[in-house]
Amino acid sequence: MPRFYTPTTPFRFDPMQPAPTPCLSLGIFVQCRPGFEPDASLELHAAARAARLDGGIVEVMNSGFTLFQLDTPVPRDELRRRFDLSRLVFSRQGFQLAAHVEDLPDKDRLSPLIKAIAGLGERFSAVLFETPDTNEGKQQSGFLRRFAPVLEDALSKAGLLRGDSPHLPRLHVFLPDSKRALLGLSLGSEASAWPMGIPRLRMPGEAPSRSTLKLAEAILSLLTPEEQKASLRPGLLAVDLGASPGGWTWQLISRGLRVTAIDNGPMAPSLAATGLLEHLRVDGFSWKPRKPVEWMVCDMVEQPSRIAPLMAEWVASGRCRRSIFNLKLPMKRRHDEIERCRALIDQRMRAGNIKYILRIKHLYHDREEVTCYLTRR
Structure with missing residues (x-):
């Protein structure tokens, strides 16, 4: 031991x-x-x-x-x-x-x-x-x-x-x-x-919150250069669950993606001015996009046991092709909680006979959480 x-x-x-x-x-x-x-x-x-x-x-x-x-x-x-x-x-x-x-x-x-x-x-x-x-x-x-x-x-x-x-x-x-x-x-x-x-990332002056650095680090850490090039192209569609005030949305819009932001809270006015944002004040757990999107990102403050199945459902059902999301961890038995979430995601993917990639990392910009990348193979 x-x-x-x-x-x-x-x-x-x-x-x-x-x-x-x-x-x-x-x-x-x-x-x-x-x-x-x-x-x-x-x-x-x-x-x-x-x-x-x-x-x-x-x-x-x-x-x-x-x-x-x-x-x-x-x-x-x-x-x-x-x-x-x-x-x-x-x-x-x-x-x-x-x-x-x-x-x-x-x-x-x-x-x-x-x-x-x-x-x-x-x-x-x-x-x-x-x-x-x-x-x-x-x-x-x-x-x-x-x-x-x-x-x-x-x-x-x-x-x-x-x-x-x-x-x-x-x-x-x-x-x-x-x-x-x-x-x-x-x-x-x-x-x-x-x-x-420790990545040397500069805080963008136009970003609404410092949480933007977390998604920036996740993209660099969890995706290969080939995956970044293929999936973060102008014109692709994305959804941001729990988006307010828009730190994660900014990372996607700054790359030319069109983002639907789901949150009852306000979004930074500068994001709407880009013409690439649609803001819906609806429930992130029940809302579904009208057509499949390339990305769904999520930084909602919820129990990991609620977030993990939701993320798996989005990918398994084809609502999105890829997802980056956070799991807010308890103060104790963090390793056990991560393994529990792995099992919940695996259970949903196996039920659909879906091969998938799941990468999880405690990033430098994470605190009591880990950041995950989930996609179909």
């Missing part, structure tokens, strides 16, 4: 852990929203057990990360075949842990890191420099801005960094504090393209 530690317990690896060997992984490291370590740990532990991996959870409360430490190192390719990092919900960022460097000197952190990185036996397409998403972690941001280009230059000169080779793994350099570094590897299909899984 997962092992939980108090916030004051220092994060240390088992001293009996074998030294890193080229092409072997020591574990699976996950970064999450601080305070969600128990949820990330339970999910990570369950997924590791399903993949028949022997080991245990090492967790520090409110640290913003957790680790499934393998009892015995596993070849990286084998671990990748058995364990799908991309399916983890509470993981903002994740990687295979390949090495850890202790007691970094204050005056020369470059030399021991280069030595450890060279010992991994890999070349890399990119380097992601990361710290915990905590006040303590943010104190290292100034150092990283200065140090990152120095390390990248050294890796390039050593022939280890090949930015022109996108199929190579990415190197993660994670600094829990000024004295330690964790080195990890991931493929672009496995983990976030953003360091720490």
Whole structure:
């Protein structure tokens, strides 16, 4: 079972852990929203057990990360075949842990890191420099801005960094504090393209609310570039359930989609001025479109057990082709609630003999909720 530690317990690896060997992984490291370590740990532990991996959870409360430490190192390719990092919900960022460097000197952190990185036996397409998403972690941001280009230059000169080779793994350099570094590897299909899984999105001045960033991140995180290009084209039809004041509607209209906004609350007048908005003050649970639409998005504040079947019904019945929606989670047993909603969606899809794609993520702009993407295959 997962092992939980108090916030004051220092994060240390088992001293009996074998030294890193080229092409072997020591574990699976996950970064999450601080305070969600128990949820990330339970999910990570369950997924590791399903993949028949022997080991245990090492967790520090409110640290913003957790680790499934393998009892015995596993070849990286084998671990990748058995364990799908991309399916983890509470993981903002994740990687295979390949090495850890202790007691970094204050005056020369470059030399021991280069030595450890060279010992991994890999070349890399990119380097992601990361710290915990905590006040303590943010104190290292100034150092990283200065140090990152120095390390990248050294890796390039050593022939280890090949930015022109996108199929190579990415190197993660994670600094829990000024004295330690964790080195990890991931493929672009496995983990976030953003360091720490935090997108650098600018708040659009024309958007009615900050909730617009949530849908913007969902589109970038949950849809492939091909899916974005095919489904977010001018002229396509969309529905926004629970739309007021229009943060999510703005994301769709700004891409040229025609949106029917369903909400008893008001919509921003600037959205109506585009000529792409129809606003209906009706019940989002009972209203149905006159003809099928490409998108239905939903950010209604309701129980997850009500939202999940509604979303499944829209997709299964053909009212919409695709949906992005939020599930507002309880304070406890969040992982269980997500699995319950998965089952409700699967039940409806199976009843219609429908093959589907469901992706769920606890995004950076989410709080006590997760964001989902559901579509027919």
